[in-house]
Amino acid sequence: MLDRKVKIKSVRDLGSNNYLLTLNAAEQARLIRPGQFFMLKCVEEVDENPLLRRPFTVFNICRHARSGRPAGLELLIKDVGTGTRKLVRMKPGQIIHCLGPQGNGFKVSAEMKNRVEMACLVAGGVGIAPLYMLAQDLMRQNIKPVLFYGGAGASDLVLREYFEKLGMDTNYTTMDGSFGERGLVTEPLARFLHKRAHRNIRVYACGPWGMMQAVHKLSERGKLQCDVSLEARMGCSLGACLGCVVRIKDPHGEDRYLRVCQEGPVFDSRLIDWETEPV
Amino acid sequence: MLDRKVKIKSVRDLGSNNYLLTLNAAEQARLIRPGQFFMLKCVEEVDENPLLRRPFTVFNICRHARSGRPAGLELLIKDVGTGTRKLVRMKPGQIIHCLGPQGNGFKVSAEMKNRVEMACLVAGGVGIAPLYMLAQDLMRQNIKPVLFYGGAGASDLVLREYFEKLGMDTNYTTMDGSFGERGLVTEPLARFLHKRAHRNIRVYACGPWGMMQAVHKLSERGKLQCDVSLEARMGCSLGACLGCVVRIKDPHGEDRYLRVCQEGPVFDSRLIDWETEPV
Amino acid sequence: MQLKYIMNRKKELLKAPRMAVEIAGVRFKNPVLTASGTFGYGLEFANLMDLNSIGGIVVKGLSMKPIKGNPPPRIYETASGMLNAIGWQNIGATEFVTAKLPGLRNYETKVIVNIVGFELNDYLEVARFLNDCPGIAALELNISCPNVEKGGFHFNKNPKDTYKVTAAAKKACRKLPLWVKLSPNVTDIREFARACEDAGADAVSVINTLVGMAVDVEKRQPRLRFLTGGLSGPAIKPIALRMVWEACQAVKIPVIGVGGIARTEDALEFLIAGARAVQVGTANFYRPDASQRIALGLQEYCRSHNIEDINELVGSLHAYE
Amino acid sequence: MQLKYIMNRKKELLKAPRMAVEIAGVRFKNPVLTASGTFGYGLEFANLMDLNSIGGIVVKGLSMKPIKGNPPPRIYETASGMLNAIGWQNIGATEFVTAKLPGLRNYETKVIVNIVGFELNDYLEVARFLNDCPGIAALELNISCPNVEKGGFHFNKNPKDTYKVTAAAKKACRKLPLWVKLSPNVTDIREFARACEDAGADAVSVINTLVGMAVDVEKRQPRLRFLTGGLSGPAIKPIALRMVWEACQAVKIPVIGVGGIARTEDALEFLIAGARAVQVGTANFYRPDASQRIALGLQEYCRSHNIEDINELVGSLHAYE
Ligand SMILES: Cc1cc2nc3c(=O)[nH]c(=O)nc-3n(C[C@H](O)[C@H](O)[C@H](O)COP(=O)(O)OP(=O)(O)OC[C@H]3O[C@@H](n4cnc5c(N)ncnc54)[C@H](O)[C@@H]3O)c2cc1C
Ligand SMILES: Cc1cc2nc3c(=O)[nH]c(=O)nc-3n(C[C@H](O)[C@H](O)[C@H](O)COP(=O)(O)OP(=O)(O)OC[C@H]3O[C@@H](n4cnc5c(N)ncnc54)[C@H](O)[C@@H]3O)c2cc1C
Ligand SMILES: Cc1cc2nc3c(=O)[nH]c(=O)nc-3n(C[C@H](O)[C@H](O)[C@H](O)COP(=O)(O)O)c2cc1C
Ligand SMILES: Cc1cc2nc3c(=O)[nH]c(=O)nc-3n(C[C@H](O)[C@H](O)[C@H](O)COP(=O)(O)O)c2cc1C
Ligand code: FES
Ligand code: FES
DSSP states (O other): OEEEEEEEEEEEEEETTEEEEEEEOHHHHTTOOTTOEEEEOSSSSTTSSSOSOEEEEOOEEEEOTTTOOEEEEEEEEEOOSHHHHHHHTOOTTOEEEEEEEESBOOOOOTTHHHHOSEEEEEEEGGGGTTHHHHHHHHHHTTOEEEEEEEESSGGGSTTHHHHHHTTOEEEEEETTSSSSEESOTHHHHHHHHHHTTTSOEEEEEESOHHHHHHHHHHHHHTTOOEEEEOOOOOSOSSSSSOOSEEEEEOTTSOEEEEETTTTOBEEEGGGBOTTSOOO | OEEEEEEEEEEEEEETTEEEEEEEOHHHHTTOOTTOEEEEOSSSSTTSSSOSOEEEEOOEEEEOTTTOOEEEEEEEEEOOSHHHHHHHTOOTTOEEEEEEEESBOOOOOTTHHHHOSEEEEEEEGGGGTTHHHHHHHHHHTTOEEEEEEEESSGGGSTTHHHHHHTTOEEEEEETTSSSSEESOTHHHHHHHHHHTTTSOEEEEEESOHHHHHHHHHHHHHTTOOEEEEOOOOOSOSSSSSOOSEEEEEOTTSOEEEEETTTTOBEEEGGGBOTTSOOO | OHHHHHHHHHHHHHHSOBOOEEETTEEESSSEEEOTTSSTTSGGGTTTSOGGGSSEEEEEEEOSSOBOOOOSOOEEEETTEEEEOOOOOBOOHHHIIIIIHHHHTTSSSEEEEEEOOSSHHHHHHHHHHHHTOTTOOEEEEEOOOOOSTTOGGGGGSSHHHHHHHHHHHHHHTTTSOEEEEEOSOSSOHHHHHHHHHHTTOSEEEEOOOEEEEOEETTTTEESSTTSEEEEESGGGHHHHHHHHHHHHHHOSSOEEEESSOOSHHHHHHHHHHTOSEEEEOTHHHHSTTHHHHHHHHHHHHHHHTTOSBGGGTTTOOOOOO | OHHHHHHHHHHHHHHSOBOOEEETTEEESSSEEEOTTSSTTSGGGTTTSOGGGSSEEEEEEEOSSOBOOOOSOOEEEETTEEEEOOOSOBOOHHHIIIIIHHHHTTSSSEEEEEEOOSSHHHHHHHHHHHHTOTTOOEEEEEOOOOOSTTOGGGGGSSHHHHHHHHHHHHHHTTTSOEEEEEOSOSSOHHHHHHHHHHTTOSEEEEOOOEEEEOEETTTTEESSTTSEEEEESGGGHHHHHHHHHHHHHHOSSOEEEESSOOSHHHHHHHHHHTOSEEEEOTHHHHOTTHHHHHHHHHHHHHHHTTOSBGGGTTTOOOOOO
C-alpha cells in the first residue's frame, strides 16, 4: 500500500456517465491483484470537498508498449455524485492523491484449476470493473470464464469489447431490451447453471446489492461457491474508522461486522447477511 | 447591479502575487463608475468553498478595438488567501458568478473643477486598483492627478505603466529602496502638500488601513478633503448582512456603523473612526 | 385548436403539484422562506430575484428603537460556513413599518418579523407595536441570538425562561401568530420546543446559529472583535436537521427548518424530516436567488416524484426497521 | 571547516524550538496527538507516516469485552465534515493489550487509551484493568459518544453525573492520569469541565462529535441506519475552538483541543486559544499523515516566529481591547 500523488493521464467518456480514467501510477500498478481497489482524493487539493477519498476498483493495468511493464492504472468510474463528478471532470496533467492497492481481491490460485472447471463472472453495470483482471487471471489458470453482463440499456454495458477480445463467451442482458436478452442478468445465469448442474463452477459477482443477492441464491441452490465484491461507504480504507462494515451471519446465527476495506471487498457470499445493505 | 455568469478571458501574472484578471462582462462594464466593485464567486460551482463571494474593484474597462464600446472588466487581484488563490488559478474560458457593479464610487463631477485644482492619488500596493479609472475621470474634468504609489519593493508597484501612459506625474516609494524613494508613500506626499499649502488639492487614498489613516492625518492638517476607499469582509454586498461595517465617529462623538458595501467603499476620511480597523 | 390548448393547460394545472403550506392559519404559497438577518428587509433582493416566487420573508431582527450593533470585524468565513457577530443592528420597528413595510406590501409574499430584545419588556413592547401593523403575517421571537452581551439568549438557557417569555409575548400579540426561534446551543432542544408549545407558541423555528470562534494565528487575535460569533451555512446542516427532527418528535405545532439550506435537496431533507417550511439563510449571500431556485426545485421534485401536494412529503421519513 | 560545521549545527540545535508539552506529569514530545476512533490502534498508519513524529496516539474507544457496533451504513459525508455512528465497535481491552500494545511499545510515542462504557461499572472495570498495563500514558474517559442507544453519553447530560463517573474512574486508575472527553452537545461546556476538574480529572479533551443527521431524499430514509451520527471534520472547528476557549477559562487543568483540526493553522488556533495539546481526527482519514505534517508545521511556525518554546503559544490569544 502506497500513498502517492499521481498524474491523470486521460479521462475517456464511455457514455451513460461512465468514464475510463487512466492514472500514471506505475509504482502502484506493480502491486495489484485482481479485485483490489484504490482510494482517490476526488479533488486536487487535500482540504477541498469532498473530504473523504473514494474507492475504485482497478479495471486494468496499462503497460509500456515495449517492455510490457506496468505503466498505470485504468479505472472505470461512474459519475453518481459529487465526488465522482469532480473526478471525471478533471483534466489530463492534474494531480490527485491515490492510496492503494487496498483490500483483499479475488483469490485465484494454481491449485484451483484442479477443482474448478469454469467460472461465471456476473456484472451489473459498473460492477464490471473488477472482472476484467479476474478473467485474465482465470484464463492464466486455464479456468474458462463466462461473462454475464447486465445493464439498463445497451449503453450501460461499457467496456464489453475488452472481454470479447479475450475470446470469452459473453451473455448480455438489458432491461429495455436494447441489447442482448431483455431482462435481468440472473436469467441467463440461472439457465446456464441449471444446464450444468453438478459441474464444478465458481461464481463471481459484482453489481447492485439486489443483483448480488440473487446471484448468491442461485449459487447456493446449485451448491456453488460464489464470491461477491461489495461496496460500502469508506472513511479511510485502512481499517481504522470501522465505517465500511458489512454484517456477517455466522453459522450459529450470531452476527458481527467485517470491514469491507480489510476483510473484503471480496467475500464468500454465504457469509453475508443479505438483509442488511451496507450502503 | 446585475448577477451574471461571466467567462474568464485571461489571467495575467504581474509578479509578486498580483494578477490582472479580464472578464467578458460587457453588460456590466457599461454600468461602472470609478471606485465601484464587483463580487466574484471565487470558484465555478456555487456551493464550493469558499462560499462567500469576494469583492474586487474595477481597475479598468476594456473596450472593443473598433467601436470603443465596453467589452469587459479588468481587475487587479492580489493572491492573499484561499479565495484569491482559487480565482487567479482559473483558466480562460472558465465561468464565475459576477455581481455588480456595487457600492458608491468616487464622485467626480463637472462642477468640481471650479473648486479643485489638483488631485493627489495615493496608493499602497494593490490599493492602486480604483485609482486608474479615477485618474481618467479627473483628467476628463481637467483636474490634474498626481500619483503617489508605495509598496514593499519594486515588484509591488504593478500596473504603474498605465498611469505613466496617461502622462501623469508619478511618485514612487518602496520600503526596500528598490525603486523610487525609500520609505513610506506618505513622505513624498507630505512634502508635496507642504509645498502647496492653501491650494485646492483633493486627496484620494486606497491601501492598508495604517497608510490611509496617515494620509487622512496629512489631509486634515492641510484642511484638504480626503476620500478613502475602504476594505471590509463582505457577506453579501447587498446591504443585507450588515457584516461589512466601518465605525463612524460623528461630530458629537457618537459612533455608529456604515456599510462599506452600500454607503462606501469610498468615504470622506473625516467620518471614519480610525481606531477601529474593520478587517 | 384553442380548445385543445385550454384543455392541455387545464391538465397541466391539475397536474401541477400543490405547493402551499399552512402555519397557524396563515397560508404560504410554498414552504420556502428566507431566514432573518440574511435577507435584509427583503427589498435588497428585489433586483436579483422574484420576491413573489417564495412563500415568505423573515426580516432582520427588530427592536423598538434602532440598535447600533457590534464593532467590526463582524464576520468571518469558515469551512462550508461563516461566523457572524452583527449584534442586532437594526433600524428599529417604527422605521421598518414606515420605510420598509409599504414596499413589501407590494409583493404577494408573506412578511414575518423577527423580534429581538434584551429584556422581557423589550420583546413585549415591539410585539404589541407590530401586532397592529397590517401586512405582517407572523412574529418570530428571537431568543437565540448569541451575539449580544446580554441578549435574549438567556431566555434560551433553560426551558422555564423560554416558557415565560413565550407566554408573555403570545399575550402581547394576540392578532398575530407567534413563532419562536430556538438556539441549537442547548443539551436538549426538545425541552425548549415543548416549553414553547406549552406557552402557546404557534410554531418553532429551528435553529439559530451555533456559537463558534476563529483565531488569526498571525496576529494571535480573534477573527471577530466580539470574540465569538454564530456559525451558519452548509457546515451546520446535519445538526440543524437532527434538531428539527427531534423537535418534530416532541411537539405538535409546526416546526420550521433553518440551517445550511442552500439547495433543493437540503430543503427536501428538512421537509422529509418533518419541517412544515424551511428558511434559507447564508445561501442568500453567495447566491442571491437561492430561495427562488429552491422553491422551483421543490416543485420540480414533486412533479417528477408524482407528489400531488407537498404536505405529503412533510414528515415522510421512514426509518430503518 | 569541520569545527565551523559543528558550531553551526550547535547553533541550529540551540535555535530549534522546544516542542514538548506536559500533561499531568507526562511529557509529550510535541502537542500533536491523534483522536480516538480516527487512528485505529495506531499501527494501521505505520506504513503511511512516522508514528514517532507525533506526541501521542489516542486509540479507539475500548471496553472490557469486545463490542460489535452498529449495523451499516455507519458513515456519511457532509459539507466539510462527516457523520459517523460506529457504535463502539472494538476488540476489547484484553485483546488490545495482548495484540496491539506490544507493537505500539516499539514506538517512542505516547499511547492514550480511550475507554467507553454503558454503565459506571463498565468504565471502572476497564480502567482498573488498564491501570496495570505498562505502555499506557493516560486514560481518556469517553462519556460523550452519541452513537450508542444508552451509552455513557448520559454521564455528559448533567455535570453531577459527569462528576460521579470521573471521581469513580479516577479512583479506579490511580497510576494513570485521567483525561475526560467532553461532549459539545450541551448548553454550557464550562460546567462539565469544572465537574471534571473538581472530581480529580487530570485533563479534559474538548470536543467529541456533535449529533447530526442526514436524509436520502430519494429513499426518504436516514443516511445512517442508526438515524443520527456524530458530526466531525473542518465543519465543526469553529464550535470546537470556542468550547476549548471556554473550557480554558473555566478550569486550571490542561485542555486538549479536538475538532476539525486538519492543518497546522488549525492546530495553532487551538493552542493560541489555550489548548495544551491537540488531537487530529477526521483528517487522518483523507490525509493519513496529517498529524505528522502538523507536528512539523508547528515547529516551522515556531522557528519562523521566533518562538523558543511552544508553551509560550499556549493561551497567548490577546482579545481586542
Ligand atoms: C471497494 C469498492 C470499489 C468500488 N469500485 C468502483 C469502481 O470501480 N467504479 C465506480 O464507478 N465505482 C466504484 N465504487 C463505488 C464508488 O466508490 C462510489 O460510486 C463513489 O464513492 C460515489 O462517490 P460520489 O461522491 O460520487 O457519490 P456521493 O455524493 O457520495 O453519493 C451520491 C449518491 O449516490 C449514491 N451512491 C453512492 N455510491 C453509489 C453507487 N456505487 N452506485 C449508485 N449510487 C451510489 C449515494 O448513496 C448518494 O445518494 C466502489 C466502491 C467500493 C466500496
Ligand atoms: C470594496 C473592496 C474592494 C477590493 N478590491 C480589491 C482589488 O481590487 N484587488 C484585490 O486584490 N483585493 C481587493 N479587495 C480585497 C479582497 O477582497 C480580499 O483580498 C479578498 O477578499 C481576500 O480573499 P481570500 O479568500 O483570498 O482571503 P482570506 O482567505 O479570506 O484571507 C486570507 C488572509 O488574508 C487576510 N486578508 C484578507 N484580505 C486581505 C487584504 N486585502 N490584504 C491583506 N490581507 C488580507 C485575511 O485576514 C486572512 O488572514 C477589495 C476589498 C473590498 C472590500
Ligand atoms: C449575518 C447573519 C445575521 C443573522 N441575524 C439574525 C437575526 O437578526 N435574527 C435571527 O433570528 N437570526 C439571525 N440569523 C440566523 C439565521 O436566521 C439562521 O437561523 C442561521 O443563519 C442558520 O441558517 P443558515 O445556515 O441557512 O444561515 C443571522 C444569520 C446570519 C448569518
Ligand atoms: C469514525 C469516528 C470514530 C470515533 N470514535 C471515537 C471513539 O471511539 N472515542 C472517542 O472518544 N471519540 C471518537 N470519535 C471522535 C473523535 O475522536 C473526535 O473527537 C471528533 O471526531 C472530532 O474531531 P475531528 O473533527 O478532528 O474528527 C470518533 C470520530 C470518528 C469520525
Ligand atoms: S474504510 Fe475505514 S475501516 Fe474500512
Ligand atoms: S456585505 Fe452584507 S451588508 Fe455589506
